[in-house]
Ligand code: SF4
């Protein structure tokens with residue numbers, strides 16, 4: 090059992106309705122174990138994930154963010170994830186440039202059949218964010 | 233005939249023949265060594281026009297404000313012309329309502345020194361024009377100091393980069409002058425003003441400031457022409473070009489695209505290629 094004072098990261102996960110959310114669901118109904126660190130927000134498509142959502146999650150106290158959508162070619166809207174991929178690429182490079190630790194925000198493709206992959210991903214992301222420690226850079230300290 | 237004389241003459245002719253309803257250019261400012269935008273509608277006023285290194289404003293910014301005034305002539309340096317290309321690509325203005333008077337530019341000055349954006353400029357000549365006033369100028373060699381500073385910054389550790397940027401950006405007073413002067417910021421409701429829901433906090437604490445600056449840079453990705461107008465407008469002297477240069481480089485290296493140079497190639501972030509690199513995605 091973890092000690093009571095061990096850092097348990099809070100991770101906001103933006104999951105696309107058609108693939109990753111279904112993947113998470115499959116992990117659930119298959120009773121796979123993964124850390125209870127994620128708070129899922131279901132979005133219609135990874136293309137709906139405005140980079141601002143990611144920053145706002147960090148501002149409001151998330152320690153990490155996971156963004157996941159369908160594999161390229163599998164998008165329910167055909168090209169939503171391709172367009173999102175460009176946006177995420179710029180955001181990812183820009184966050185790194187600004188000095189946000191790599192791994193604070195993770196992008197992944199997970200399909201509806203990849204329940205196991207989803208559980209594994211959450212484990213990895215949780216470990217990574219644990220290693221980074223609490224998010225302090227973008228967090229907004231409310232007065 | 234000097235370039236300014238030629239400019240005045242052409243402006244006069246265009247207005248007298250009613251080919252255009254207005255010429256947007258520069259005239260002398262309120263103090264010696266300063267210039268300001270001029271909106272000339274009568275041929276006899278054309279003699280107020282000037283063009284020199286003090287003419288730093290990006291005039292493309294005004295095209296959106298006069299887009300219902302009929303056909304307009306505009307004086308355009310390299311960066312202004314690239315902003316015009318972005319506005320045309322995004323269907324904000326009509327090419328047939330525009331007459332572009334191209335001018336080569338040797339860099340503009342701010343407080344007596346060459347503007348930092350001009351030190352890295354690779355497009356001193358207009359990329360699109362109806363006629364050139366004067367000759368094209370030679371493309372300058374990029375300033376080694378800018379490249380060196382950028383390299384040094386990128387070699388800092390993640391924590392150090394955050395430190396340096398934080399110190400700079402925490403000084404932002406959220407006056408939005410950078411947004412106001414940007415020729416390619418034109419959303420009727422800017423994300424910073426949105427209130428239903430409120431997207432970004434209006435305070436100037438570091439968290440809100442960083443969120444503002446990161447999103448601003450992202451919104452300009454593939455669209456920022458590195459004219460430096462925002463940088464020169466900032467009353468706090470925040471190094472906005474550092475972010476702008478970085479974003480332009482990301483777009484150039486990842487998507488092989490430079491903002492506003494090719495009218496037939498839409499802005500990079502409105503496009504995709506199934507083969508786009510995705511090494512950062514798990
Ligand atoms: S962001 Fe700044 S440098 Fe880029 S186009 Fe706008 S004003 Fe010019």
Ligand code: SF4
Nearest residue numbers: 404405407408410466
């Ligand atoms: S002009 Fe400078 S101080 Fe004003 S909002 Fe932009 S960066 Fe901040």
